[in-house]
Amino acid sequence: MIAMIKRQAVKFLLVGIMNTAFGYGLFALFIYLGLYYPLAVLFSTILGVLFNFKTIGKLVFGSSDNGLIFRFILVYIITYLLNIYFLWLFKKFGFENMYINGFVLLIPLAAVSFLLNKFFVFRR
Structure with a gap:
């Protein structure tokens, strides 16, 4: 059980690098375009959810169950x-620099996301 969780956590981190680059890139773009930070987070999150659902579900947890999208969305909310x-x-x-603030939050929010996905969304 612990070995499986470790394997999934490593996969989650690797897939998360790709997903994070996508999501943070969108966040930084929206901040650069002058969007207020809650909207920048909202739009980058919405666009990232669809991309991340498939990558995390299939590559990390081996799931193609599209019915889990609502739980996945709840994790993102x-x-x-x-x-x-x-x-x-x-x-x-x-701390006014939203680029740095958003970057600092990546690791703790990734940990929360992994745990919620593992035990709430893609549980078996």
């Missing part, structure tokens, strides 16, 4: 709200 909260908190404490 949770991570979106956490992301917005912590970006707001960083800003409140004087």
